[in-house]
Amino acid sequence: MTKVKSLADLRKMKEGLESKLNLREKGNNTESLVQIRVAMATCGIASGAKTVMEYFIDELEKRNIEAIVTQTGCMGYCYAEPTIEVTLPNQDPVVFGYVNEKKANEIIEKYIKNNELVDGIIPVNYESIQK
């Protein structure tokens, strides 16, 4: 694949991508996608949240899973960073702590693909932060 270097390249790339995505775009409200939010405050960043976020972006794309990966603030579980919140379509969000690349792989393979819970889920009384 040619490299994107200028805005003109970007436009060209976008056209190519558009035809590929067109089919899916139609039902593209965020609720129908897997949503992952990575806690990205000082505590998270210092313990490797960015690496985890990059991993999810690269791997979900490679494994052809439609998802949105975004950042969020501190969830208050600084001891368990990096933490992520995964929301599968039409389900309640689940928070995982101590996520490294190995754990991330397990989360993709087991939880996201097969809806099996894996170790490392944080709390009972957790509610999604509106941010």
Next chain:
Amino acid sequence: MKELSLHILDIIQNSITAEADLIEIELFENIKENIYSISVKDNGKGMTPEMLSHVTDPYCTSRTTRKVGMGIPLLKQNAERAGGSLSIYSELGKGCFLKAIFQHNNIDRAMLGDIAGVIVLTAATNENIRFIYTHKTDVGEYVFDTKEIKEAMDGMSIKQLQVIKYLKDMIRENLTEIQYSN
């Protein structure tokens, strides 16, 4: 933090919390003058003089989930260790300007790391904020402006995983061209 780009990632979160819709990040390198500086400027809600005077204190934070705020103190420590300094200017309602200066050749200056990833990941999460990232070296200058990107993408979200990847590559290519130092 091990990399300067992670500090930038952290500092930008402050601007986002301050409800800015324009965040300008500038990296400036000058080998002759031995300067490596990072500045972040936003048009968020700014700080009161009282808050400003406490902002380098680790026990100062605006968040409610915990009592410590280490972002700015850690950057300050890192800058001072590398023979530099940190300064912040802010006025209530007028945004904030933060500048960290390092000695370019100081052995304790942390590496820049993956700045392309930091900028793109943050821009993709906050699509309603305009980010302008400028990188100046002795050789030249590169400007990444999300407004231009948005126009080029013409309605397509930059949250798309493939787009994130393309944008990162684009920044990396251009930075190599201006021979940036990591």
